[in-house]
Amino acid sequence: MTDPVFVSAALFSWYDRYGRDLPWRRRWPELAPAYHVWLSEIMLQQTVVTSVIPYFLDFIRRWPCIEDLACAPLDDVLAAWAGLGYYARARNLHKAAKFVSEQCGGQFPQTVDDLLALPGVGPYTAGAISAIAFGRSSVAVDGNIERVIARLFGISTPLPAAKAQIGRQYAAIMPDERPSDFPQALMDFANAVCTPKGANCKSCPFAGYCKAFAAGRVEAFPIKPAKKAKEMRRGIAFVARARSGEAFLIRRQDSGMLGGMLAFPSNGWATRGERFNCDAPLDAAPFPAKWQRLETRVHHVFTHFAVEMEVAVAVITSPTIVALNASGGDWKMVRPTDLPSLMRKVWEVAQTAVADSH
Numbered sequence: 001m002t003d004p005v006f007v008s009a010a011l012f013s014w015y016d017r018y019g020r021d022l023p024w025r026r027r028w029p030e031l032a033p034a035y036h037v038w039l040s041e042i043m044l045q046q047t048v049v050t051s052v053i054p055y056f057l058d059f060i061r062r063w064p065c066i067e068d069l070a071c072a073p074l075d076d077v078l079a080a081w082a083g084l085g086y087y088a089r090a091r092n093l094h095k096a097a098k099f100v101s102e103q104c105g106g107q108f109p110q111t112v113d114d115l116l117a118l119p120g121v122g123p124y125t126a127g128a129i130s131a132i133a134f135g136r137s138s139v140a141v142d143g144n145i146e147r148v149i150a151r152l153f154g155i156s157t158p159l160p161a162a163k164a165q166i167g168r169q170y171a172a173i174m175p176d177e178r179p180s181d182f183p184q185a186l187m188d189f190a191n192a193v194c195t196p197k198g199a200n201c202k203s204c205p206f207a208g209y210c211k212a213f214a215a216g217r218v219e220a221f222p223i224k225p226a227k228k229a230k231e232m233r234r235g236i237a238f239v240a241r242a243r244s245g246e247a248f249l250i251r252r253q254d255s256g257m258l259g260g261m262l263a264f265p266s267n268g269w270a271t272r273g274e275r276f277n278c279d280a281p282l283d284a285a286p287f288p289a290k291w292q293r294l295e296t297r298v299h300h301v302f303t304h305f306a307v308e309m310e311v312a313v314a315v316i317t318s319p320t321i322v323a324l325n326a327s328g329g330d331w332k333m334v335r336p337t338d339l340p341s342l343m344r345k346v347w348e349v350a351q352t353a354v355a356d357s358h
């Protein structure tokens with residue numbers, strides 16, 4: 001039988017010793033600004049802490065408060081986000097900043113229900129903001145915390161059906177004191193001790209209560225649903241270079257993959273069932289040119305599918321004329337940091353081809 005008081009006390013004593021110092025974090029009874037908590041939580045969705053830190057610092061330097069972010073042009077926000085991936089998050093971030101700034105007088109909502117009204121904020125993020133920024137006893141269970149709870153209580157229902165039970169068990173061990181520290185302590189503990197592989201159960205302060213440990217089946221939890229093979233899509237990207245060094249770039253449509261981002265024209269990969277003519281891929285070129293298909297392919301994995309991208313390059317002598325003929329797009333000097341990861345890889349491959357041809 002798990003003793004909730006013992007578990008939370010042991011967790012806090014571990015956290016006080018080993019918890020991470022992160023730029024968006026404060027220790028109880030101090031509370032971090034809701035703007036910082038929200039920004040970091042949105043960035044941390046699908047992205048690791050070490051990658052997020054420089055982006056977080058850059059965002060709060062450029063836009064010190066939510067009103068500043070709300071007033072910023074979306075293009076600037078997307079450019080600052082480039083490289084973090086999952087660009088819908090950046091667009092939602094901007095929408096939510098406008099909402100808080102314009103509809104809530106710049107004050108973040110505090111309850112989970114009100115926070116859920118913000119674009120890009122789901123149940124975990126709402127619970128985390130409510131607990132961490134406002135010290136409320138809200139349930140905040142992300143994938144890492146899910147793992148700790150599922151192991152501790154030996155929850156045998158597979159995910160995602162187990163989520164409700166995991167939420168109830170979280171609430172059962174949630175203490176009355178230090179509500180803002182509790183989810184953060186669990187996150188750090190999940191990251192440092194109760195890791196997906198090779199959990200350090202020997203140094204776990206509540207190993208004596210852990211059902212998965214007792215059963216010798218730590219890595220079996222949480223029970224995952226049977227895996228489906230990831231869909232593989234094929235496509236082609238076109239990198240046209242002018243002799244002046246500029247390249248032809250488009251701004252992708254706001255909706256869909258890499259929405260609103262700068263990109264090289266491409267075809268065949270962004271939507272399920274999109275037509276890609278493997279026999280004549282150059283038919284999809286944005287304009288006529290001496291396109292050269294490269295042997296090196298770009299591989300990239302998104303959450304729900306993987307892409308194998310061919311790259312075609314061309315050197316254009318009269319870029320102005322081409323721009324008039326192409327639908328949308330412009331000639332620009334390429335700054336890889338403005339491109340999403342897939343397109344950065346495309347650019348790297350295209351660069352290698354240019355280097356090889358010299």
Ligand code: SF4
Nearest residue numbers: 194201204207210213
């Ligand atoms: S005993 Fe191991 S599996 Fe159980 S909570 Fe501790 S670290 Fe996680």
